[in-house]
Amino acid sequence: MEHPYIPNSAPRVKAEMLAAVGAADIEEFYADIPESLRLRRPLDLPAPMRGEADLVRHVEGLLDRNTSTRDALSFLGGGSYAHHVPAVCDEVNSRSEFLTAYAGEPYEDHGRFQALWEYQGLMGELLEMDVVNVPTYDGFQAVATALRMAGRVTGRTRVALATPIDPALRSKLDDYLRGAMTIGGPLEGDDLAAVYTAYPTYLGVVDPKTPEYVAAAHAAGAVAVVGCDPIGLGVLAPPSSFGADIVCGDIQPLGIHPHFGGGHAGYIATRDEQRFVQEFPSRLFGIVPTAVEGEYGFGDVYYDRTSFALREEGKEWVGTAAALWGITAGVYLSLMGPAGMAELGEGLMARCRYLMDALASVPGIEVLDAGVPHLKEFAVRYTGKTAAEVDDALRDRGIHGGVVLSKTFPELGESALYCVTELHTQADLDRLAAELKEILA
Template identity: 60%
Template sequence: MTKPFVHPYLPNTAPESRQAMLEAVGAADVEEFYADIPADLRLGRALDLPEPLVAEQDLTRHVGGLLRRNRPLEPGRSFLGAGTYHHTVPAVVDEVINRSEFLTAYAGEPYEDHGRFQALFQYQSLMGELLNQDVVNVPTYDGYQAAATSVAMSGRITGRRRVLLVSDAHPDKLSKVLDFVAPTIDLELVPTVDGIADIAAVAARIDDETAAVWVETPSFTGALETAIAELAEAAHAVGALLIVGTDPIGLGVLTPPADLGADIVHGDIQSLGLHPWFGGAHAGFIAVHDDPRLVMELPSRLFGLASTDVAGEYGFGDVAYDRTSFALREEGKEWVGTAAALWGIAAGVYLSLMGPQGMAELGETLLARTAYAARALSALPGVRLADSAVHLREFVVDLTDARLTAPELVTVLRADGFEPGVVVGENHLLVCVTEQNTQSDIDDLTGAFGAALDNTASKENVA
């Protein structure tokens, strides 16, 4: 800073305090702390920021103005997905997770925090039943981290580096995984055919150097993989693992990947009782069989049930704590940092409210409405589906033969109050349908689609 500024909200901004801290650590200047950052990455000047707001009422007005620029998501007119979804959240979910004993419980230990540990143990148990897996971790930071950790685990377990990704993964997820596993894993992409895995291509590329085959079902485009069992058989034949990324929202009606041969199942629990707040509340899960070879490579915390010194009394605490970086520090397999434990409690409440029958009805609804929307939109002139796979919740419409590009169509429909989907290419739009989108809502979207294309055609004829 060119001139000292003592901020009323931030401690240690007074020059005397800053100087005392520098002297305490033996530094001549703050710049010494950034010596490891290359000079070409430094800004070299003060940030171009407005003057600080020092009065609380001015700050409140400023933040309020920013918040008013946000538009609320209208469930019936929004068809956005691509990783963050607008599913129904029962009111009791928010009521429970806003209780102070959960909302403020960041850390804690078994001897002082039985309530949170018990709630997370129950979440893990409910997820285990839904996934038909024995062991489920305390949520990771998000689903991307769960995917990256799952892939890294396969390398540690098999002692191999090569992993084949055989599905269309979310681009952002793939970017995160590539960054995370780059030192230990060589990730190879096997192109899909008609939206799902190319079994022949996978069989030709898998060998005894392969650590794992990675499948996403539903994929980024919502396609459901039909050959998980065949992929598991091919992977296991060469000593590799099958990793499956999935969204648990459909598992009330779909066969769990574990039943088809998956060794590691991962995903995000945002769909299970978490709102799509500004990009979503996200948390990742990893599920494995009760196999020490798999369990001991899980870097994140596991909560289990244990007996106490009192006969018939039980408590809840860490399982196999000695495998975590909390115990091993720099020798840990991976770093265990901030978890999304509160979202795990939310998902646990959601699953307990839904029950098996509720999850089955929800899955059937999603499949039916997705199919209905896909048929309705692809019946419009110039609109067709990008593939013929079975889809859950999302699908891609191809607008190559339409009179509007995907960005142009979004602009037109947004002005009419719709969010019709996510642009995934100049002529491709990813459309998402949840239980929040009724048949009437889908009909309204189809009508708006058709009107936008017809109006464009009319303007061209007039011209």
């Protein structure tokens, strides 16, 4: 069926495209897409709107159905966080010289390269690591890439998961590592390329055994990869302090708004060792002397490892990066400084513990892992009502509750993951506890 907005929907054009790539039909063309991801039915789309005004009215109607975290009290987290974003972050990243900069070279884009170099330096200081990449698309991509790096470094093919991870991240790993590495098994063995641990875990726990997982990786001759939320490193010891080889994650908490699924960018950090640096897929910027004595510039480091230089023989693929978010995170870190990050981390942990204690006193709620530290998230189990019922009841009262975990972590029972940030006041936390007490009564 032809569509007025999609030129390649015409049967003749489809046939020409299939012939050009040597595929017999659409099924062969999409053979690499798992069956679990296939819709197997037409998309539920409205009839094409030929008038611009009609289309604008329709889209605005869809957008009006959204309730943002500014319009309701929200305790959602699980990978996308409503932290405070200083106004200057938005001011800088909306400037045309940053917003429109794409892939210029040093002679034409010196300022952008310096901004990214500054970001790398600030992240390196926060992580206590030497080398930080220009951001990947998101934190999931950073983790997947870090594990592929570990496979190339060790020549091995298995990844062991030491802590619970986001189910969506697991889906990404299954896809990106497919055919090259397997996931699962013990934290030992001659085939072990990497041990991956999240810090904090997806369920919010700052696992005191994390250094043990790193030690187990090294004992097996594997690479210790730690996925870390950088927002807590003003108060938590950086993974490098207990021997992590590769630290990775998402910089969205660092001055970037949640964007309906966007606003994400991934970082990868290592020590300045050739065996790691030569495996980075993305661009790295360094400060170098120019032809003029005493003058310095900013340009690519170790360029010949990238797909820009080697194309299909490069270390994975260097394409569009989330560089604008890297610049934004650099602005945020420069504003906060070490004292600001420490104050922020202390406030997050204090608020989180306050809400944990408040909800633990509500009949019908069990706070999970209450005896260990948490940064800003924690899981609860409900009795008497399902997590979905509680979530619906909170929404009716103008509150976004925790992320429902009942389907993704069925072993936890009727559970949800709550997130607290510096934007929550004590009154907000008390209100949530009071509303839950009424709902579960």
